[in-house]
Amino acid sequence: MRTFYKPVCLLLIALLSSLFPTVTHYAQRQGALAERGAGGSLSPNRQSSRGGIKEEIPDKYRERYEVWKSEFLSTETGRRQWEMYAHNEAFTLTINISTDNRQGATTGKYKWNDAGELTGATITLGSQLDEGYPDPIYYPVMNSLSWSGISEIVSGRLLAATKIAHEFGHINRALGTDATLYRLQNQLMPVYKRIFLSNGHDTRDPRLLKLARQMGGTSLEIWEDREYWGEANAMLYLRDRISEKNFRCVLFSRIRRTVEAYAEPYADRFKQIAQAEPSLCRWQ
Numbered sequence: 610m611r612t613f614y615k616p617v618c619l620l621l622i623a624l625l626s627s628l629f630p631t632v633t634h635y636a637q638r639q640g641a642l643a644e645r646g647a648g649g650s651l652s653p654n655r656q657s658s659r660g661g662i663k664e665e666i667p668d669k670y671r672e673r674y675e676v677w678k679s680e681f682l683s684t685e686t687g688r689r690q691w692e693m694y695a696h697n698e699a700f701t702l703t704i705n706i707s708t709d710n711r712q713g714a715t716t717g718k719y720k721w722n723d724a725g726e727l728t729g730a731t732i733t734l735g736s737q738l739d740e741g742y743p744d745p746i747y748y749p750v751m752n753s754l755s756w757s758g759i760s761e762i763v764s765g766r767l768l769a770a771t772k773i774a775h776e777f778g779h780i781n782r783a784l785g786t787d788a789t790l791y792r793l794q795n796q797l798m799p800v801y802k803r804i805f806l807s808n809g810h811d812t813r814d815p816r817l818l819k820l821a822r823q824m825g826g827t828s829l830e831i832w833e834d835r836e837y838w839g840e841a842n843a844m845l846y847l848r849d850r851i852s853e854k855n856f857r858c859v860l861f862s863r864i865r866r867t868v869e870a871y872a873e874p875y876a877d878r879f880k881q882i883a884q885a886e887p888s889l890c891r892w893q
């Protein structure tokens with residue numbers, strides 16, 4: 610039953626999340642434990658301040674990366690966001706590829722300058738990004754592509770580009786959030802998780818209540834909010850990419866049902882994308 614299922618899953622995710630200091634991540638279940646170290650760096654930014662996008666792609670992955678990237682850039686959303694970061698001299702977006710979490714991706718290694726401004730972050734793409742569908746509970750958009758009803762339009766490159774859009778959603782959100790708060794959350798979330806694991810998972814522990822007040826939510830609440838922002842950006846990408854009315858409406862219907870089952874408090878951000886003009890599909 611879903612009403613019982615979600616709390617169990619929430620606990621599971623909380624436990625998994627607490628095993629590594631990932632700020633934003635998703636992974637296939639079997640890949641989750643392999644993921645590591647994507648937490649924000651709090652050291653002063655020693656990079657050049659010229660910003661832009663740094664693509665650190667090993668030669669052996671270059672060909673597949675270009676395919677995924679061109680798929681992302683085939684949409685207005687992808688092009689607009691890429692251009693925004695490519696021309697942002699105050700922020701450096703690094704993109705690399707790793708064999709850790711092969712079918713997933715992470716966004717982390719956040720950097721701030723001495724003035725407290727967010728000046729950089731790294732998106733790490735799995736080397737097999739074009740395979741594997743994340744869990745529906747926190748990834749209703751990416752998971753929707755696994756549905757056989759839209760198998761005609763889903764390719765590996767489309768899946769990979771949707772995952773890239775999810776990661777760009779994390780960066781967009783990080784830059785759109787008060788930098789001091791975002792940095793504080795990144796600093797305190799691992800502390801919260803450590804205490805949570807050591808106190809018998811008691812969220813009423815005064816230490817955890819204090820941390821939650823400082824961060825603006827529990828570690829899990831902040832984490833899931835960030836994941837759903839990533840998913841909202843993935844949906845924005847798919848909205849552009851899938852212009853054929855029937856396919857788009859079938860896809861959005863699938864997303865809606867998953868959001869209502871697992872992410873009801875966050876439904877508005879998905880609904881707004883579905884209903885943005887020109888809207889081809891009803892959310893109901």
Ligand SMILES: [Zn+2]
Pocket residue numbers: 633634635775776779835836839
């Ligand atoms: Zn994510």
